[in-house]
Amino acid sequence: MKLEGFPQTVSLRDGTPVTVRPLAAADAKALLEFYRSLPEEDRLYLKDDVTDAGWLHRFVALVGSGEVVSLIAERGDKVVAEATLYRALRGWSTHVGEIRVSVAPALRRDGLGTSLAGELVKVATRIGVEKMVIEVVENQVGARKMFRKLGFRQEAVLHGHVKDINGTKRNLILASSDVSHVWDAMEALVADFSPSAE
Amino acid sequence: MHKTEIRVGGLGGQGVILCGIIIGKAASIFDGKHATLIQAFGPEARGSACSAQVTVADEAIGYPYVKNPDILIVMSPDAYTQFAPQLAPGGMLLYENELIKVDGTLPKGVRAFGVPATRFAEELGRRLVLNIVMTGFFAGVTGLLSYESVEQAVKTSVPKGTEDLNLRAFRKGYEYGREQSAGKS
Numbered sequence: 001m002k003l004e005g006f007p008q009t010v011s012l013r014d015g016t017p018v019t020v021r022p023l024a025a026a027d028a029k030a031l032l033e034f035y036r037s038l039p040e041e042d043r044l045y046l047k048d049d050v051t052d053a054g055w056l057h058r059f060v061a062l063v064g065s066g067e068v069v070s071l072i073a074e075r076g077d078k079v080v081a082e083a084t085l086y087r088a089l090r091g092w093s094t095h096v097g098e099i100r101v102s103v104a105p106a107l108r109r110d111g112l113g114t115s116l117a118g119e120l121v122k123v124a125t126r127i128g129v130e131k132m133v134i135e136v137v138e139n140q141v142g143a144r145k146m147f148r149k150l151g152f153r154q155e156a157v158l159h160g161h162v163k164d165i166n167g168t169k170r171n172l173i174l175a176s177s178d179v180s181h182v183w184d185a186m187e188a189l190v191a192d193f194s195p196s197a198e
Numbered sequence: 199m200h201k202t203e204i205r206v207g208g209l210g211g212q213g214v215i216l217c218g219i220i221i222g223k224a225a226s227i228f229d230g231k232h233a234t235l236i237q238a239f240g241p242e243a244r245g246s247a248c249s250a251q252v253t254v255a256d257e258a259i260g261y262p263y264v265k266n267p268d269i270l271i272v273m274s275p276d277a278y279t280q281f282a283p284q285l286a287p288g289g290m291l292l293y294e295n296e297l298i299k300v301d302g303t304l305p306k307g308v309r310a311f312g313v314p315a316t317r318f319a320e321e322l323g324r325r326l327v328l329n330i331v332m333t334g335f336f337a338g339v340t341g342l343l344s345y346e347s348v349e350q351a352v353k354t355s356v357p358k359g360t361e362d363l364n365l366r367a368f369r370k371g372y373e374y375g376r377e378q379s380a381g382k383s
Contacts, residue, residue: 004322004366126323126363185357186326186364190213192239192248 003069003123010073012110018080020116023070025060027079031072032056034079039105041165045137046100065089069123071116073103080104083116085124085132095180097129101143114146121150121179130180137162138171152177201255202342203286205267206332207277210239210246213329214273218250220333220351221343225254228347234262247276254342271336272298273315273328292336294328311339311378318370327367330356334368338375345372 007021023031035043035050048055062068067089073081081103088094099120103113124132134152136143152175161172204221208214215237222233236251251264266286271293272278278298285291288307293300295312304310315331322331330352337348349368356364 005362122362125359126366128323179359182357182359183324183326186360189357190211190216190326190329192208192210192213192215 006071008119010112010115012107012112014110016075016110018107018112019074020071020119021074023060023063023072023082025064027072028056028060030074030077030079031082034072034082034104035102037104038102042102042105044165045140045162046102069120069127071119071123073112073116075107080107081112081116083113083120085120085129087124087127087129095128095130097124097132099124099132099134101146109142113143114149117146117150121177125179125182130183131176131178133174133176136173136175137164138173139164144173144175147175147177150177151179201253201259202269203264203267204252204254204269204271205249205264205281205284206252206271206273207247207249207281208273208329209276210248212248212273213326214248215239215250216355217271217329217333217336218252220330220348220355221254221336222252223355224337224343224348224351225252228350229343231256231343232259234259236262236264247274247280249277249281269336269340269342271332273332274298290340292332292339294332311335311375313371313374313378315371318374319367322367322370323363327364330364330367331371334371334373335375335378336371337368338372338377339379340375341379348372 003022007019010018010020012018043050063070067087069085071083072079083101086098099117101113101117134147154173155176156174158172160169162170164170206214206218218235222235225231226233232255234253238249253259253262253264266284268286269290270281270285273294275298278293282304285305285308287305291308291310293312294315296314296316300310313335315328318331319325319328337343352364352368353361
């Protein structure tokens with residue numbers, strides 16, 4: 001699936017320009033370097049072993065299949081953030097997309113994660129996703145705030161579901177954003193229906 | 199006074215009226231012209247015939263009804279069959295070319311431009327934006343209104359949260375329209 005409107009230049013709060021664009025197969029090495037550079041504690045919260053070359057190979061294949069949309073942010077020739085939209089292509093939840101965002105520690109709280117997640121929300125609504133979900137650990141305060149700003153609301157808490165690097169059990173929060181109403185309004189607008197005909 | 203009469207025809211649910219509204223809004227609010235709109239619905243909301251008559255002029259419009267349009271935009275075979283013979287000689291037909299087959303019944307001198315608007319809309323992610331692709335195609339082929347005015351009219355006429363895709367649909371139709379227009383000039 002070709003994503004239109006990219007590359008984009010995003011200015012961080014300090015004015016630093018960062019390029020945002022869809023992941024290409026040629027970016028695999030740079031993406032692996034980015035994930036390997038993340039602190040171990042951050043990587044622990046991800047579902048996959050993102051430092052594994054095998055995972056990367058499968059991930060790039062999923063991007064090609066349309067099951068995954070991946071946006072990367074680059075500064076110079078380095079990947080400094082990645083955001084992923086996972087979408088099941090079959091089954092009972094094809095209308096649901098899951099978002100994951102990872103940002104290099106040095107660039108956090110600069111608006112980059114919000115920009116990437118916001119772009120993914122736009123892509124998701126465009127390709128027919130009606131509901132978006134995220135999983136965040138209770139102490140990921142910045143991520144929770146960012147997704148709240150984007151319209152995500154807490155839907156469930158899985159108690160003691162996650163063990164951090166010190167072995168401490170933490171709650172996992174499931175939050176979602178229902179975007180189906182956005183297109184309901186458009187559907188009503190193109191109905192070409194005269195209220196007086198009722 | 200320079201006056202252009204436009205008819206938009208299609209089926210309920212294709213966004214025919216919204217297409218007419220956007221053209222009228224672009225002309226009157228964003229392009230400093232005058233415009234009128236007459237809309238006609240079938241008895242049902244979806245699937246029935248529906249059309250909009252838009253007049254765009256440099257001065258105030260005294261009579262808003264369109265009998266022999268200079269430009270006909272059609273999105274369904276029925277609308278083509280019904281309205282194509284009414285086109286003014288030398289007029290312009292803009293049609294969805296994967297739904298409509300143009301026959302030899304067009305009035306003399308009519309120039310026809312087709313666009314696979316439904317396919318473009320589906321490729322962009324939602325069939326629902328077919329009418330916006332058609333609107334962009336209209337702007338691109340005719341050049342009657344400025345790109346900026348129609349773009350602004352699209353942006354301010356669609357629901358919040360859908361602007362991004364609608365604007366992409368508009369640009370897609372516009373660019374295709376420019377190409378088609380250049381190819382036939």
